[in-house]
Amino acid sequence: MALSTITTRGPSRPRRASGPLKLVASRLLFLFVALFGVVTLSFLLVSVTPGDPAELIAGPVASQDQIDAIRADLGLDQSLWQQYLDYIGGLLRGDLGTSYYTNLSITSEIGNRLPATLILIALSVVFAAVVGVGVGAAGAYFRGRWPDKVGRFGTSLFQSVPDFFLALILIYVVFFVLGLAPAPTGQIGIGDVRPEKVTGFITIDALIAGEMGTFWSAVSHLFLPVLTLGLVYAAYFAKTARSTVGKALNSQQAQFARAMGLPERTVLRYAFVEARGTIVTYAGVIFAALLGGEAIVERIFAWDGIGTWALQGILRLDVPVVQGMVLVAGAITLVTYTLLDIIVGLLDPRITHG
């Protein structure tokens, strides 16, 4: 065999060159179609909701004329099809209507509250993933020995404690008894001045404005809610990591790696590489589920995020608020899942995309 052929690559190289582009394109097309479905669903929410929004807004003592006026004002007297077109038109202009109760624009409400929720759940998922995967992988590696026993005890403990209860305990211990965390007054302390809105993320805005006091206050106010959600969901990550990494460590592949003399850290890395697709998928699913799913924790920490806002909207039958929440949660979930598909596809060469 001539040495020169060593670096020449075969004419038909395995996929990877055009694979990712094709994958991204096909997922984005799917995303677009699915988003349209979410928009339609959130619109239909009004017509399937029992009761007449106009009567609800007008209150029990309003005359029929007043109700009719409100109905006309909301466009509810038009055909469903016309209403749908108006809704889509408004959406394209970034107009999602106004709340029945506060008369505030839904778009600006979401713009104000979504960053608070996003930073909270993003940090919680990262915390949960790092702690959970660490504990789970240690448990898998030292199966049956003390790190595994301690990890499993912690996992069952935090899995069986509801998040709102853990939140109360943490507030009592860390804030009230130890005084290590600030009072649960939302994103910043009562005395702090909210920095001028640029991105909507208080930490970033405080940095932009150069108000370091507010920045550190915002960081310290994140501590307890992130710890609460992070600990609860770390338990789920630990369980998944323990089983997937454990399976990979017991596989014939790990045995062959050891038989070739690869060091234990490489064997562990091989196991991680095999398990990472599952763990990344898990992180995405938990992120999407937390969006709105953490409303009760937001409530406890007086966090003015989108979860509390949506919860209030649901309790008051404030249809535009619920609609807005369905739209945002649906869109973010879809985007998350699309990113997941792309990332997992890039991480695992066995996944091919036709």
Add this chain to the structure above:
Amino acid sequence: MSDTVLDVRGLTVDIATPDGTVNAVRGVDLHVGRGEILGVVGESGCGKSTTIKGILGLLPPNAEVGAEMIELDGYGDLLATPRKKMREVRGRRIGFVAQNPFGSLNPIYSIERQFYELQKAHGTKVGKKESREIAHAMLDGVGIVNPARVLDGYAHQLSGGMAQRVVIALATTLSPQLLIADEPTTGLDATVQAQIMDLISGLVRSEQRSMLLVTHDLGVIAQYAQRVVVMLDGEVVEHGPVMEVMVDPQHEYTRKLINSVPKREELHDVTA
């Protein structure tokens, strides 16, 4: 250099289970000469695989390995070698080929990367480019037609026979003097089986290497091994040159094992 590459005497493996200790291997003696293929034959669960894992130090912590000696020529006593040092023996002094090549290869990393990881693990100071050249030559040596393409690809893109050739190339990259093959052809097509066996035995003969060939297939033993060890319930019940054992088995179990191989006349009966 002595003529015996591996000398194992009185090997025992006791595995602690919740129901008590299992004596999986009970005093096995075997030795492999230079340039020799020693066949180890026996039914599943007789302790064949446990024996080789014991020699390689690959058993889980709940298994206790004991022996009078496990002497590897040019290295020393493997039993006295600490667990960490055993890593340097595996891959570099003893190559290992398992059954089911798809289970052996890493599914996520490219084949090229797996060759490089092997070099890195043994501190050979071989760079990525050089590792690729070595891997290319190794794949060429095991009869892979387009090595460059295989190196860029992944395990799942290979056929069973090709994947096992890659495994053999990996196992022999660092030129170990001894090769241990655990059912290397189980699960492969019959025609591929013969090719793989020809390949392994050719590699052993051409380089004056030695091989411990573990299988339940007497036909493979008869064709490729010079001596054979018959195992039953964790013990060696018979050993000797292949022709002697096949023609004149001394132990009742060996006789049964030989008789269990379908005869030509019986096959005719089935087809007729």
